[in-house]
Amino acid sequence: MAVRQAVFLVGGKGTRLGKLTATTPKPLLAIAPDILLLDLLIEEAARHGFTDIVLLAGHLGDSVERLYHGRQIRGATIRVIREPEPAGTGGALRHAAGMLDPWFLLANGDSWFDINLRALAVAPPRDRLARMALRSMEDTGRYGSVELHGRRITAFTEKKAATGPGLINGGLYLLNRAVLDHIAGPCSIEQDVFPELVRQGAVDGRVFDGYFLDIGLPETLAQARRDLPFRLARPAAFLDRDGVLNTDRGYTHRPEQLQWIEGAREAVLALNEAGYLVFVVTNQAGVAHGFYHEADVHAFHARMQTELADIGAHIDAFYHCPFHPDATIRRYRHPSHPDRKPNPGMLLKARREWRIRDRGSFLTGDRDSDIEAANRAGMPGMLFDGGNLLATVRQALAAVRPVAGPLPKPIFTETPAMQAG
Incomplete structure (x- = not known):
């Protein structure tokens, strides 16, 4: 059965963007007049056939809920789940446990990775709990690097220790709901959950070469506003x-x-x-x-x-x-x-x-x-x-x-x- 659920993490505070996110959640920042980054991310998931889209909101979550909850976008139904208090990305996912499919796509709500989402979600692995979309970078220092042997991820290198070319985490994942068994309380999926799953040999990786950008810094937000308008129109x-x-x-x-x-x-x-x-x-x-x-x-x-x-x-x-x-x-x-x-x-x-x-x-x-x-x-x-x-x-x-x-x-x-x- 094809994976039909896509879950977006849209609860971060975006503190590195300063006053830009003081009253606006980072995924709701405008990329172009009348176009929000989250609009684009949802549309991408919907056109790839993900019909159940869940937004995990936290910081200023009322804004997300007001704009998206109950909407239909290109045949997909949007639901917003607001966490009662900040609990990290892992805690936010745990809070949504009752609404998660056996397999679902999980995506960061503040980055753009232009890949075929269906290729990431095809044939979920039977012997692993997660699949991560990876991107080759000339300099992994800002992101940290990922070691891949065959299709199995074997290690992560933290940002401060990563240098030179390599693979980075692209912020897109195919997850089995059983991942929740590894989330006991407030935590980070990337910093706490994935490293433990990697030690257990439970994460595989797929390398994609699509355009990648996150908007976590003022300069990358400006780059998104310069670059993405060129990429919105496709043949x-x-x-x-x-x-x-x-x-x-x-x-x-x-x-x-x-x-x-x-x-x-x-x-x-x-x-x-x-x-x-x-x-x-x-x-x-x-x-x-x-x-x-x-x-x-x-x-x-x-x-x-x-x-x-x-x-x-x-x-x-x-x-x-x-x-x-x-x-x-x-x-x-x-x-x-x-x-x-x-x-x-x-x-x-x-x-x-x-x-x-x-x-x-x-x-x-x-x-x-x-x-x-x-x-x-x-x-x-x-x-x-x-x-x-x-x-x-x-x-x-x-x-x-x-x-x-x-x-x-x-x-x-x-x-x-x-x-x-």
């Missing part, structure tokens, strides 16, 4: 569904009918690893003709997500068009609905709802109507004529990347309100 891969991702059986809609095209899941994973947003855009005339319901479309897509998660992959969003000019169900009858390919409505809707960088984006489909929809949206369309989808996607990536060019400059500047926190 997108739009994929037709039947005949491209799965075998087209004719009005395919039952989850048990799902049969992946050769290389399809691996193609999605390759796009995830390349930093692309991945969208499915599919005409579903079977709904218009009364053969099945839109709920069946959603159920089929949920099965796809589950089976993609098995290899560490995910689709960011599914778009379907149930309309048809000859629909037997009146409410789905439309002479030329904007969403029905070859019209580009689904692609344009994705552009409105996501931060998409046009350069580098493309569509892959198996019909002329797919390619026409891409052309009308102003992006390249790659025709898939069967075979291995991974090979086609690799060709598409090679074709569009040379013209992707540099990222555009930010369209905003840091405001006086942001400078004051």
Whole structure:
């Protein structure tokens, strides 16, 4: 079963940021006008398929609760748990014991590590209690270093003793709920719990090379405000569904009918690893003709997500068009609905709802109507004529990347309100 819960530690005081965090929790600091760091972290978890998001709040927790508790963000439900008194990151986790899944993702709420979260959460280890995302650094002095042998973490070196290049803790973890057995009272997960688990051989590590930054210092907060706006917009891969991702059986809609095209899941994973947003855009005339319901479309897509998660992959969003000019169900009858390919409505809707960088984006489909929809949206369309989808996607990536060019400059500047926190 895929891991669906993500827990964020958002209770720290952020004392090194001085007056910036006197009245604002560190994760609620603005990275751009109207964009908080915690907004971005939650959206990342949600688009990777984590549908239960828990925020462990402490310092100024009423602000976190007021902004997020009970909200829905990209299909994920947000819950805020406020600890009654400061008890460290370990104590905060212990306080949430009754709400934790058997396996869950745990993340620091004050750092950005741009990785495929599904790859971290895939196939939880049976013989260990934790998996840690690691990052290679030229200078580990500020963070402390991590020793990795094979996939097992064997030791930590404290900040003061760490020097030179090495691996650091990236602040993202896959944890088994049994970790709570090692938390008796107020403590730090990083300083108290993990070292003990490492001595027991209960922690493995995975190395990722994504962009990493924490906002614990004024200079790194300023760097986040300079860098992250360049990285918020991603290129997108739009994929037709039947005949491209799965075998087209004719009005395919039952989850048990799902049969992946050769290389399809691996193609999605390759796009995830390349930093692309991945969208499915599919005409579903079977709904218009009364053969099945839109709920069946959603159920089929949920099965796809589950089976993609098995290899560490995910689709960011599914778009379907149930309309048809000859629909037997009146409410789905439309002479030329904007969403029905070859019209580009689904692609344009994705552009409105996501931060998409046009350069580098493309569509892959198996019909002329797919390619026409891409052309009308102003992006390249790659025709898939069967075979291995991974090979086609690799060709598409090679074709569009040379013209992707540099990222555009930010369209905003840091405001006086942001400078004051």
